[in-house]
Amino acid sequence: MSGDASAEPITKEAARLFAGRIWAELDMHRRRNLADQAGGFVRRFLQERSASGRVFLTAPIGDEIDLLSVMSALSCDLFLPVIRDSSMDFVAYREGHIIVPLRPGRFQIPEPQGTHIAVPDAGDLMFVPSLACNRHRFRLGRGGGFFDRYFAEHAQAKKCRKVSAMPVELIEIHFPEQSHDVKLDELVTDTGTVE
Template sequence: MNSRSDLRREMRDHRRALSDSQRARLSECAAACFGRHRLFRSARRVAGYLPNDGELDPTPLMGLAWSMGKRVYLPVLSHLRSDHLLFAPYAPGDALRENRFGIPEPVVSLRHMIDPKALDLVLTPLVAFDERGHRLGMGGGFYDRSFAFLRRRQHWLKPHLVGMAYGFQRVDGLPHQPWDVPLDGVVTETGFPPTRR
């Protein structure tokens, strides 16, 4: 198995090598697969993300969420705790500004943001994943710190963390750390297999 940094570099290169039309087609396929699933259909507060660095695009699913009357949120780096995420309401056309990593975030006041515990479903970006729901992110640890409460799953039944990835991002036996928060499943262009924990 490659080191986490080697694997991260390899998968990011592979993602970026896709054409815009390939990304769009694969993202639409993923949305069609997951848009019918009960986790998506029953969720009222859905967090997505704006794709960056060749990531699978969740905006088709976000569009479906809006059409179904769901509330959609995007992650925002917390000004109170710079190593955690808060979630801001988002709709098409809302004002955005880039955070310190160059990723667009909604421009809203703190009082309109919600805590991760208030979400029903979180569409999670990733670089690689395995069949047990282990996720390799970009290396900042923001999602793991923000959703650390889910490691004590007996007390928290939501939100459900669902990774968004291309099928080629799946690897066997991803190395993981005790603080990593596993996913409930990963949506790819071919379906939504739940994880085996």
């Protein structure tokens, strides 16, 4: 399913099933490595800027890595999505020393109760949730299209650094990308960063 450029492409649905099995079987040691690698990546990102930066990410659901806990230990502003109907906005969760309470939102995903909406731009970092990606770095999401629509509706957000964290065996799944799919700039795996 991964790595072989000559392999027949699989459907996105088949890729989601395959990736779902890998995520479900990922042991705690590898999950911890993945979270540590993501934390190290953000620390380097912040050092490059010599100041606090803005990080856009999601609260974890299901088998996802809890990047929010990792990022909460770092000195950066954090923004989480709030879903409204079929679209979403990013709202400040932590800005400076102010932390906004979270509440269960749509799909029971924790969302900040604040009202300060921000759109990522050049110089910002976004961890885009992904089950997997293909060899061209197009992400495979859960199929809801929220991030695809977000980037289509917010042109300036395309300038941010788009990163995803996933097990190394899911970085080259052979599925066809579509014109609306989000292309990742970098990948963080449990074995390191792929640029």
